[in-house]
Amino acid sequence: MNAPWKPAGADGRDPFHAYVCDDHSLDLLRAVVQDMGWPIEKVHKGGLRNAVQSLSMAPSPNVLFVDLSESGDPLNDINNLAEVCEPGTVVIASGQVNDVRLYRDLVASGIQDYLLKPMVADTLRDALAAAQAVFLAPRAEAAADRPHMMVTVIGTRGGVGASTVTASLAYLSSTKGKRSTALLDLDVHFGTGALAMDLEPGRGLTDAVENPSRIDGLFIERAMVRASDTLALLSAEAPINQPLITDGSAYYQLEEELRSAFECTFVDLPRAVLVQHPHLVHESNLVVIVTEFTLASARDTIRILSWLKANAPQSQVIVVANKAQPGTAEIARKDFEHSIERKIDMVLPYDAKVTAQAAKLGKTVAESSRSSKLGQSLLALHNRLAAAADSDGMVDPVSSARKNSGSLIGRLMDVKLAIPRKSKAKTADEAVAD
Numbered sequence: 136m137n138a139p140w141k142p143a144g145a146d147g148r149d150p151f152h153a154y155v156c157d158d159h160s161l162d163l164l165r166a167v168v169q170d171m172g173w174p175i176e177k178v179h180k181g182g183l184r185n186a187v188q189s190l191s192m193a194p195s196p197n198v199l200f201v202d203l204s205e206s207g208d209p210l211n212d213i214n215n216l217a218e219v220c221e222p223g224t225v226v227i228a229s230g231q232v233n234d235v236r237l238y239r240d241l242v243a244s245g246i247q248d249y250l251l252k253p254m255v256a257d258t259l260r261d262a263l264a265a266a267q268a269v270f271l272a273p274r275a276e277a278a279a280d281r282p283h284m285m286v287t288v289i290g291t292r293g294g295v296g297a298s299t300v301t302a303s304l305a306y307l308s309s310t311k312g313k314r315s316t317a318l319l320d321l322d323v324h325f326g327t328g329a330l331a332m333d334l335e336p337g338r339g340l341t342d343a344v345e346n347p348s349r350i351d352g353l354f355i356e357r358a359m360v361r362a363s364d365t366l367a368l369l370s371a372e373a374p375i376n377q378p379l380i381t382d383g384s385a386y387y388q389l390e391e392e393l394r395s396a397f398e399c400t401f402v403d404l405p406r407a408v409l410v411q412h413p414h415l416v417h418e419s420n421l422v423v424i425v426t427e428f429t430l431a432s433a434r435d436t437i438r439i440l441s442w443l444k445a446n447a448p449q450s451q452v453i454v455v456a457n458k459a460q461p462g463t464a465e466i467a468r469k470d471f472e473h474s475i476e477r478k479i480d481m482v483l484p485y486d487a488k489v490t491a492q493a494a495k496l497g498k499t500v501a502e503s504s505r506s507s508k509l510g511q512s513l514l515a516l517h518n519r520l521a522a523a524a525d526s527d528g529m530v531d532p533v534s535s536a537r538k539n540s541g542s543l544i545g546r547l548m549d550v551k552l553a554i555p556r557k558s559k560a561k562t563a564d565e566a567v568a569d
């Protein structure tokens with residue numbers, strides 16, 4: 136808590152300014168700010184108006200505290216503040232109005248937090264520390280030397296484990312890979328990205344879809360939910376009583392902003408969204424198809440592979456078979472590979488105990504069960520993606536010289552014919568042992 140704040144940087148910005156309306160807030164802020172190692176003379180008497188006036192003439196601080204008590208129209212005044220405030224400043228507001236709608240509107244307009252008056256020292260200290268963490272979180276500048284890696288994860292069917300795999304890969308990228316990582320969960324109504332890490336999804340993604348014109352670097356900074364210093368996510372639980380209308384431009388703009396703000400982006404892309412908005416994979420370096428050894432998944436792996444040839448020829452495609460269990464596969468691995476006309480790159484074992492444990496802890500499988508076989512397989516998958524990202528020429532194995540030898544139905548018939556074979560259990564064993 137007492138970590139020395141970096142002094143006014145080369146860019147001339149102060150660490151902290153506050154504009155408060157009453158003496159109690161003034162005294163409290165001075166005490167807490169002193170504890171934080173910030174200069175107390177930057178805690179000024181005077182509310183939002185004074186803040187707007189001062190900031191229109193001087194560089195913005197890293198963290199700004201404004202008291203809205205004397206403001207007749209806080210939302211409008213906050214917008215005025217946004218006009219004079221430089222990008223990057225993290226803003227905390229306080230006021231006397233206890234109204235969740237106001238709180239939500241303020242957060243939607245980019246405020247980091249809203250504290251109800253009279254404030255107490257602990258809450259204030261926590262809010263300032265959180266603002267400090269947001270400001271210090273890695274940004275584009277830190278990422279300049281490594282090219283951005285965008286990984287799109289697509290499940291062939293609901294429930295195959297695409298989101299489970301995405302969350303673990305994002306976690307591993309941010310820890311083992313040491314890349315500042317974003318997870319964009321495009322299942323806006325039923326996404327589980329935040330749930331998997333025991334986080335509140337916030338309104339950022341829903342707001343982005345409703346107001347794509349607001350999406351910029353600053354918006355991203357404020358809307359992302361931080362799982363750690365190096366991992367942030369954008370996920371939503373959009374209301375299900377009304378459709379969310381989008382032409383996909385909001386998603387695309389989010390991808391663009393994440394590209395410049397993070398070193399690595401994982402996009403959890405539901406099949407339905409892929410069909411509606413094919414342009415979302417246009418700049419993906421890697422696509423991970425998560426599938427399982429069933430007939431339906433074989434069919435949809437074939438169709439998605441073929442779709443990717445047309446829509447993401449630049450992408451390297453990795454096929455991952457999840458939930459593999461000895462002796463229970465609907466289709467043996469060999470037959471599956473035959474039908475999709477390529478090898479499966481990685482097989483992840485079925486392990487309900489480990490996934491249940493992860494859910495209970497609110498952690499990704501890769502974090503909560505790293506020594507389990509599933510945890511180790513996810514790490515191996517991460518290493519494979521990292522190696523692909525670090526190699527110079529990313530080629531697309533799907534679009535390489537593989538010939539399309541027959542129709543979809545024909546290839547599926549091959550699979551169906553193969554199912555009753557004696558080799559089924561053996562090859563499933565092989566799959567798990569992979």
Ligand SMILES: Nc1ncnc2c1ncn2[C@@H]1O[C@H](COP(=O)(O)OP(=O)(O)O)[C@@H](O)[C@H]1O
Pocket residue numbers: 290292293294295296297298299300327457458459483484485486487490491509
């Ligand atoms: N390898 C696995 N073994 C056992 N259960 C798994 C495995 N992978 C995922 N699951 C479970 O399957 C369910 C669906 O996973 P999820 O990632 O939400 O699928 P999707 O995003 O493809 O719809 C979850 O309950 C998850 O814990």
Ligand SMILES: [Mg+2]
Pocket residue numbers: 297298299322327
């Ligand atoms: Mg999912």
